[in-house]
Amino acid sequence: MQLLNSTQQNQSAFANYCRTGKYSPIKGVIEKRAEHYRSLVYNIIDDTMQSALPLTFNLLTIEEWDRFVNDFFCQHNCRTAQLWRLPLEVHEFVISSNYYLQKKYPFFAELLWFEWLEVELFMMDDKPASFSLSGHILNNPLVINPEFHLQYFSYPIHTKVANDIKKEDKNHHFLALHREPESGKVLFTQLSPLLARMLEILGEGPRSINELLTITEKNKKTKEGVICFFENAIQSKLILGYKN
Amino acid sequence: MVGIGFRKDFAEDFLNGNELAPFFIEVAPENWMNVGGFWKKKLKKALEKYPLYTHGLSLSIGSPDPLDFSFLKQVKSFLNETNAQIYSEHLSYSKCDNAHLYDLLPIPFTQEAVKHVAQKIQQAQDFLERKIAIEIVSYYTPIAPEMNELDFVNAVLTEAKCDLLLDVNNIYVNSFNHQYDPYRFIDELNIKNTAYIHMAGHRKVANDLIIDTHGEAIIDPVYDLFEYTMKKLKKDVPVLLERDFNIPELTELQTEMNHLQSIKNNVLNPVRYAVA
Ligand SMILES: [Fe+2]
Numbered sequence: 001m002q003l004l005n006s007t008q009q010n011q012s013a014f015a016n017y018c019r020t021g022k023y024s025p026i027k028g029v030i031e032k033r034a035e036h037y038r039s040l041v042y043n044i045i046d047d048t049m050q051s052a053l054p055l056t057f058n059l060l061t062i063e064e065w066d067r068f069v070n071d072f073f074c075q076h077n078c079r080t081a082q083l084w085r086l087p088l089e090v091h092e093f094v095i096s097s098n099y100y101l102q103k104k105y106p107f108f109a110e111l112l113w114f115e116w117l118e119v120e121l122f123m124m125d126d127k128p129a130s131f132s133l134s135g136h137i138l139n140n141p142l143v144i145n146p147e148f149h150l151q152y153f154s155y156p157i158h159t160k161v162a163n164d165i166k167k168e169d170k171n172h173h174f175l176a177l178h179r180e181p182e183s184g185k186v187l188f189t190q191l192s193p194l195l196a197r198m199l200e201i202l203g204e205g206p207r208s209i210n211e212l213l214t215i216t217e218k219n220k221k222t223k224e225g226v227i228c229f230f231e232n233a234i235q236s237k238l239i240l241g242y243k244n
Numbered sequence: 245m246v247g248i249g250f251r252k253d254f255a256e257d258f259l260n261g262n263e264l265a266p267f268f269i270e271v272a273p274e275n276w277m278n279v280g281g282f283w284k285k286k287l288k289k290a291l292e293k294y295p296l297y298t299h300g301l302s303l304s305i306g307s308p309d310p311l312d313f314s315f316l317k318q319v320k321s322f323l324n325e326t327n328a329q330i331y332s333e334h335l336s337y338s339k340c341d342n343a344h345l346y347d348l349l350p351i352p353f354t355q356e357a358v359k360h361v362a363q364k365i366q367q368a369q370d371f372l373e374r375k376i377a378i379e380i381v382s383y384y385t386p387i388a389p390e391m392n393e394l395d396f397v398n399a400v401l402t403e404a405k406c407d408l409l410l411d412v413n414n415i416y417v418n419s420f421n422h423q424y425d426p427y428r429f430i431d432e433l434n435i436k437n438t439a440y441i442h443m444a445g446h447r448k449v450a451n452d453l454i455i456d457t458h459g460e461a462i463i464d465p466v467y468d469l470f471e472y473t474m475k476k477l478k479k480d481v482p483v484l485l486e487r488d489f490n491i492p493e494l495t496e497l498q499t500e501m502n503h504l505q506s507i508k509n510n511v512l513n514p515v516r517y518a519v520a
Binding site (some may be wrong): 006007008010012013015016018021026028029030033034036037039040041043044048075077078079081082083084117122123124125126127147179183184185208 | 245268271274275277278279280281282283284285301302306307308312316337340341342343345346347349350351352354355358359384385386387389419454
């Protein structure tokens with residue numbers, strides 16, 4: 001059953017006021033009291049965005065930030081029932097609305113995406129993996145941590161403070177993020193294009209370093225560096241171990 | 245039985261120490277379902293020690309929008325996985341025109357709303373295969389009311405055939421903000437199916453307005469109203485201490501819980517003196 005128009009319209013008008021802060025009289029509503037709802041709702045969105053997007057918050061001026069929160073909440077219909085997933089929708093809003101701040105900060109969308117990835121990896125449901133801790137670093141197929149994400153950025157948002165990033169910094173930047181199984185912390189690893197390609201291959205299934213070198217057609221010269229990288233990756237649990 | 249809201253702010257101290265000894269814990273499914281890693285480990289640890297009660301935030305039973313069944317499906321799995329004893333939700337709306345607002349907005353007290361809300365509660369109960377305990381929320385302004393709050397709530401409870409989550413502090417807050425007698429409200433409220441009680445602190449922000457903050461200690465008039473409510477109920481209903489902000493030392497929370505338990509004990513098992 002649909003609500004009769006009046007009840008529905010009044011609810012809609014009240015919700016709309018809470019989202020926009022623009023009040024037009026609603027039957028029975030005490031305006032002064034309605035303001036509390038507006039500030040409660042707005043503060044929830046503002047707090048959630050500030051704590052999930054600290055780098056973006058630091059980057060923007062106070063005026064830019066306030067307008068950003070307001071624009072997002074007014075113009076975007078929040079779909080998620082889980083507040084912690086909101087940063088994903090913030091990113092979506094910036095892309096789909098071609099948000100004006102992208103002109104001043106060309107890396108704006110990438111920064112938001114980077115912040116979302118960290119939240120997502122920290123919070124997302126556990127993914128099971130089967131592996132053995134013993135094996136030969138060169139010959140045994142390596143098992144990558146399934147709680148990982150490989151990302152390409154055109155700006156060095158993970159190595160530079162956002163305020164210092166310039167247009168000239170535009171380049172190829174590869175990054176792996178993974179969740180350390182014991183602590184649950186999200187760790188970041190900067191990658192060369194070759195290592196990024198290798199991790200991409202491991203994401204499809206276990207391979208040994210020898211196989212990875214063959215697939216990527218690399219010679220002995222790069223071998224030492226690759227071994228060193230994967231030894232560290234085993235330490236940090238980006239690589240969990242070897243195929244059973 | 246007195247329980248405590250399991251908050252991330254004090255999860256670590258709570259799980260590692262012994263200052264706080266609740267009978268059960270309460271969480272919002274929205275904050276914990278489909279979550280892994282660090283917080284899943286903490287919840288698992290808590291669930292090894294305490295039974296779980298749940299208090300939803302985003303179902304938006306009072307909204308004009310239809311129920312979100314994909315969301316309810318996730319809630320249902322979470323309730324089953326955690327062996328949740330109770331699923332409670334708010335008699336309010338937090339989603340409108342397909343957009344979540346993440347706060348509890350007041351439903352217009354109208355006959356249309358009663359019918360609509362009762363039907364949605366029943367649909368949700370059928371889907372979840374369990375009763376929902378519906379909470380009377382604090383509200384600061386009515387919206388286009390055609391009846392009073394009490395008649396609205398009683399009508400919803402009767403039509404929806406749901407349980408009641410009686411938040412005694414909310415009754416106190418509403419009675420102050422809308423100038424009615426909270427004792428009379430309890431007298432006339434259909435409390436027969438009270439499955440769960442909430443107790444909390446609030447903040448008076450103006451001479452005529454209290455905001456339900458869950459950020460302070462429970463005040464004496466609310467304890468008094470609780471005692472009165474227990475006398476009317478005459479049964480052992482689980483009670484939750486809600487503290488969401490401004491978290492004090494855990495021992496202070498335990499003191500509040502002890503107080504609640506002792507009020508309950510005195511009402512339910514009064515010490516009888518032999519007549520000389
Ligand atoms: Fe409550």
